[in-house]
Amino acid sequence: MNVDTMTDTARLTFEDKEIELPVVRGSEGEVALDISKLRGQSGLITLDKGFKNTGSTTSAITFLNGEEGILRYRGYAIEDLAENTSFMEVAYLLVYGDLPTQKRLDWFEDSIKMHTLVHENMKRFFDAFPLGAHPMGMLSAMSSTLSTFYPDSQDPNRSMEDIDMTIHRLIAKLPTLAAQCYKHNMGHPMVYPANDLSYTENFLYMMFGLPTDDYEIDPIINDAINKLLILHADHEQNCSTSTVRVVGSSQANLYSSISAGISALWGPLHGGANQAVIEMLEQIKADGGDLQKWIDKAKDKTDSFRLMGFGHRVYKNFDPRARIIKKSADEVLAKLGINDPVLDIAKQLEEVALKDEYFVQRGLYPNVDFYSGIIYRALGIPTEMFTVMFALGRLPGWIAQWKEMLENGEPIGRPRQVYTGHNARPVQPLAQR
Ligand code: SDX
Numbered sequence: 121m122n123v124d125t126m127t128d129t130a131r132l133t134f135e136d137k138e139i140e141l142p143v144v145r146g147s148e149g150e151v152a153l154d155i156s157k158l159r160g161q162s163g164l165i166t167l168d169k170g171f172k173n174t175g176s177t178t179s180a181i182t183f184l185n186g187e188e189g190i191l192r193y194r195g196y197a198i199e200d201l202a203e204n205t206s207f208m209e210v211a212y213l214l215v216y217g218d219l220p221t222q223k224r225l226d227w228f229e230d231s232i233k234m235h236t237l238v239h240e241n242m243k244r245f246f247d248a249f250p251l252g253a254h255p256m257g258m259l260s261a262m263s264s265t266l267s268t269f270y271p272d273s274q275d276p277n278r279s280m281e282d283i284d285m286t287i288h289r290l291i292a293k294l295p296t297l298a299a300q301c302y303k304h305n306m307g308h309p310m311v312y313p314a315n316d317l318s319y320t321e322n323f324l325y326m327m328f329g330l331p332t333d334d335y336e337i338d339p340i341i342n343d344a345i346n347k348l349l350i351l352h353a354d355h356e357q358n359c360s361t362s363t364v365r366v367v368g369s370s371q372a373n374l375y376s377s378i379s380a381g382i383s384a385l386w387g388p389l390h391g392g393a394n395q396a397v398i399e400m401l402e403q404i405k406a407d408g409g410d411l412q413k414w415i416d417k418a419k420d421k422t423d424s425f426r427l428m429g430f431g432h433r434v435y436k437n438f439d440p441r442a443r444i445i446k447k448s449a450d451e452v453l454a455k456l457g458i459n460d461p462v463l464d465i466a467k468q469l470e471e472v473a474l475k476d477e478y479f480v481q482r483g484l485y486p487n488v489d490f491y492s493g494i495i496y497r498a499l500g501i502p503t504e505m506f507t508v509m510f511a512l513g514r515l516p517g518w519i520a521q522w523k524e525m526l527e528n529g530e531p532i533g534r535p536r537q538v539y540t541g542h543n544a545r546p547v548q549p550l551a552q553r
Pocket of ligand 1: 170354355357358359388389390391393418419425426427428429430431432433434482484487488489
């Protein structure tokens with residue numbers, strides 16, 4: 121295979137065949153081999169388990185550079201957005217392509233405030249869940265259930281205005297449903313949304329407010345939640361986003377596509393890692409804090425234990441989000457006057473691991489999930505709600521990616537395979553098997 125940079129084609133020779141494949145270059149200089157005609161021209165397909173070397177689409181939403189630790193939403197650096205914007209501005213940026221003017225932000229926020237309530241019947245579904253039901257299981261179910269209250273969202277020929285309405289409904293209602301998941305497990309009555317509050321304030325109010333007393337929103341907590349949601353808002357073609365795109369590519373409605381994304385995010389190798397990190401740190405603390413013992417377990421191939429919150433498919437030097445969250449963890453805990461020994465263990469673990477050849481050689485550094493749980497815990501969010509927080513942050517990213525896939529008229533996602541099973545064989549009569 122060689123790439124002719126003049127004609128931007130690559131030539132592939134295989135057996136007696138030679139074919140030319142177009143080369144695609146991205147706006148940040150990324151280069152890809154377009155293999156959409158490979159099978160037709162050569163009978164060959166590619167094989168790439170976990171899609172580690174495979175691009176599924178072209179996208180103008182998020183740019184990552186794993187070697188340099190760069191993350192930009194629509195060209196804006198995550199560090200800049202985290203310091204200087206609200207989560208609603210970032211949600212608008214991801215979905216509509218640019219930061220809003222004040223007028224457009226008012227339109228967006230007002231529209232969302234009109235839809236924060238969920239149908240009263242939805243409360244009956246919560247009554248059916250067992251006490252202690254994992255919030256991610258409830259949230260995924262409730263997201264798809266929303267589609268049954270808005271059947272017009274399933275119409276593939278719906279207008280852009282209808283799609284906008286569905287997008288605003290989902291952004292508005294998911295925090296209400298997330299807070300209801302928490303209230304269900306607390307055995308507390310649901311708190312209805314208060315539309316005079318900002319998006320993040322309203323979520324905190326629905327989570328921690330009680331009909332019996334006035335809940336005062338701590339600006340430190342609200343600012344931290346705002347920043348955490350921004351840092352989680354999109355991350356190009358990760359596992360859950362690819363899931364949303366593939367489900368949406370069948371023309372399934374947005375509510376169900378997001379429900380599938382929530383399910384994919386739940387896995388401990390993905391968004392569920394933030395819950396797994398805290399459980400791991402608490403396990404290390406309960407075990408006496410022998411860090412080297414756990415580092416050795418993580419390196420031992422015969423041991424299924426992995427250092428949760430470490431490693432990333434793309435980032436091989438550092439996850440820019442982890443750096444911001446680590447700094448924010450220090451600030452938030454200091455401001456709240458909290459001394460969490462688990463944070464000390466996390467920092468010591470990072471220090472020991474990053475001196476260990478196994479981790480350095482494989483580019484395993486703390487990722488977005490390593491420190492986020494420590495902040496969520498300090499903010500009073502229970503461990504099982506950590507991944508729900510991730511889903512609330514990722515929602516506008518999932519929606520933006522789904523919308524882009526729709527606008528680009530992308531085909532239904534249906535990968536090929538290499539078959540390795542039995543060759544043709546006749547059925548033996550039961551008595552002879
Ligand atoms: C997220 O993709 C995204 O963008 C995801 C995300 C987003 O914003 O959407 O960033 C959010 O999901 C962050 C990742 C959260 N998951 C974890 O923290 C779980 C622990 N990490 C790993 O399971 C792992 O690092 C992954 C899943 C994150 C990445 O796995 P890859 O890219 O498939 O890498 P791999 O499993 O092939 O590992 C390469 C090597 C292997 O060793 P060798 O076979 O080369 O000897 O590194 C080792 C792995 O065994 N390894 C680890 C490890 N992670 C990888 N060894 C110990 N502990 C770890 N955490």
